[in-house]
Amino acid sequence: MIAAPIIALALAGIAAASPTPAATTCADGTIVANSQCCFWANVRDRFKNEIFLNVCQENVHSLVRIAFHDAIGFSLNSEKGGGADGSMIQFGATELNFHANEGIDFIVDFLQPFADTVGITYGDAIQFGAAVGLSLCPGAPKIQAFVGRPNATRAAPDGTVPEPFDDPEKIFARMADAGFTPTELIHLLASHSIADQAGVDPEDSVLGAPFDSTPFSFDSQVFLETMLVGVLFPGSGPNQGMSSPAVLAVRRVTYYNVLSGEVSSPLPGEFRLQSDKRFTVHNQTACAWQENALSQATMASNFQTAFQKLSLLGFNKANLLDCSEVITTPPPATQKQAFFPPGKRHVDIEQGCATKAFPTTLSTAAGTPTPIPAVQVQDIPFGRRKK
Structure with missing residues (x-):
């Protein structure tokens, strides 16, 4: 009759002897x-002050881009890269020569000495x-920060990073090999909300052309604007390599440039990737794309989950140190919902989702269409490779 109280007292004693670390x-x-994370609080501040200059601009986009390119060199089914292991820097002499990694060398040029x-x-x-x-980006979700990855031991092979001119099925297969569904791929592409082009179109006039009209906000505008009918190219595109036109909707035609991966965009100064446009109408991705276009909160949440998975490719979370407390909460979104840019309206949408029509309730911004300026390279202490 007294066994249970005695056992309870014994367990309480064990618990008291093993308190949670203060x-x-x-x-x-x-x-x-964990006190070790105080070191990472200092690293956080150095990143903000020395790399990002405390703003959501080009270097944030470049870090997010290399985070994807580095991690996706991974396979569940064959021997490829080690995942999110920094091989793109460790073995930059190999990986930076791959066509898909064009333009990443400049972020490596200052990220490598910074890390050292x-x-x-x-x-x-x-x-x-x-x-x-x-x-630092308005509207972005807070990303958990796990640290303690060892140095990469091998380079990822060529062909692990999808190209914008690849067919959707080829991209889906590559992503599935790394453990991602087509829907998760669309969630990762929320990063294009702060992206601009480098290496797709070789013309200097198009360097830094953004993918949407709000390149310094992590918002759903990119998903809406990619659904608009294309009417022009930001430079002298489509350059060489024009393929046969492909019908994307009953009433619209978009022309593809096979070599550059570029298609016509809806706004002057805006750049559009061929792969992004195809995802807006593909039966495996169109509805996920439209969902992100219509909800800022959903887009941010979807990205948070998918990007967390990406950042851990090749690693067991239990073997890493969670220092998420040092990551500050991003500023709130500047807009609660996407809007039609000046001069655009519902009729300009190329409907892709077969099960849910695009609503007619979104507003159109006032004013007249104006060219979207290119995103400029930031001048930081670590500089850029001289060529």
Whole structure:
């Protein structure tokens, strides 16, 4: 009759003997569960001050881009790269020569010396840096930060990064090989809300042409604007390599440039990837694309989950240190919902989702259409490779 109370007292004694480690307050006031994360609070501040200059601009986009390109060199089914391990820096002499990685060399040129100076591995520099960068972007979700990745031991092979001129089925197969569904791919492409082109079109006049009209906000505008009918090219496109026209909707035709992966865009100065446009009408992705276009909160949540999965490719989360407390909460979205740019309206939508019509309730911004300016390279202490 007294066994149960005795056992209960014994268990209570064990619990009392093994208390939860006390939280640590870092020098900047950040409260962390593990004191080692105070080091990463300092790395966070250095990223913000020295790499991003405390704004959501070109270098944030570049960190998010290399985070994808580095991690996706991974396979569930064959021997490829090690995932989010920094191989794109560690083995840059190999991977930066791949066609799909055109334009990434400039972020490597200052991210590598930054990581060496701070004393962190390249895999952590890429993934932690992307989480810090996104925290500066209005509307972005807060990304958990896991650190402790060892240095890469091998380069990822060529062909692991999808190209914008690839057929959707080829892209889906590559992503599935890395463990992602077509819907998860669309969720990852929310990163294009802060993206601009480098390496797709070789013309200097098109360098930095953004993918939507709000390139410094992590918003659903890119999903809406990619659904608009294309009417022009931002430069002198479509350049060489024109393929046969492909009908995307009953009443519209979009022309593809096979070599550059570029298709016509709806706004002057805006750049559109062929792959993005195809996803808006493909039966496996059109409805997920439209869902992101219609809900800022849904888009951000979807990206948060997919990007977290990407950042852990090749690693067991249990073997890494969770320093998510040091990542600050991003500013709120500047718009709660996407809007039609000046001069555009519902009739300009190329409907892709077969099960749900695009609503007629979105507003159109006032004013007249004006060219969207290119995103400029940021001048930071670590500089850019001289060519």
